[in-house]
Amino acid sequence: MESPMVALECPKCGARLEVTPDLETFACGHCGASVRVRRSGGTISLERIEARLSNLERNTDRTAAELAIVRHEKDLARIEDELSVSGAANSTKVGAGFGCGAILAILGLLMLSGSDGRNQTGYLLWGLGLVAAIIGFRALQDESAAPLRKQRDELRRTINDLRTIADG
Ligand SMILES: [Zn+2]
Numbered sequence: 001m002e003s004p005m006v007a008l009e010c011p012k013c014g015a016r017l018e019v020t021p022d023l024e025t026f027a028c029g030h031c032g033a034s035v036r037v038r039r040s041g042g043t044i045s046l047e048r049i050e051a052r053l054s055n056l057e058r059n060t061d062r063t064a065a066e067l068a069i070v071r072h073e074k075d076l077a078r079i080e081d082e083l084s085v086s087g088a089a090n091s092t093k094v095g096a097g098f099g100c101g102a103i104l105a106i107l108g109l110l111m112l113s114g115s116d117g118r119n120q121t122g123y124l125l126w127g128l129g130l131v132a133a134i135i136g137f138r139a140l141q142d143e144s145a146a147p148l149r150k151q152r153d154e155l156r157r158t159i160n161d162l163r164t165i166a167d168g
Pocket of ligand 1: 011033
């Protein structure tokens with residue numbers, strides 16, 4: 001029994017290829033692409049083996065991305081915990097600094113008002129109080145939590161990038 005030839009287009013270069021139904025894989029005579037013959041139901045089609053491979057690779061990437069997301073999300077949760085703890089500790093420090101500063105400033109103002117603005121200690125305390133309050137405030141804003149915040153933002157970006165890969 002003679003097997004009929006089937007005319008199909010190369011999935012890469014579009015050249016017309018004559019395929020015998022028993023053929024599994026072959027190389028396109030025009031562009032050299034490795035082609036696999038797919039039979040599903042009554043239809044025969046061609047697909048590029050490279051395309052299938054890169055699909056497989058994409059799936060591997062996707063799995064890796066999903067695993068990485070899980071790992072990064074754990075890190076992110078830990079950092080957010082640390083940030084909330086150190087934020088609370090900082091608030092206490094800043095509260096104390098702010099309180100001391102305010103008391104000094106009020107003492108200074110009282111001394112100034114009792115001496116018609118001639119009491120130098122009053123000026124000194126008032127100034128010290130302001131400086132203490134400002135330093136306390138700045139400490140909360142910048143220093144201790146800044147590296148963690150940066151790490152957290154980077155993790156969030158990385159997770160977003162990985163999600164794009166995982167969904168793509
Ligand atoms: Zn071709």
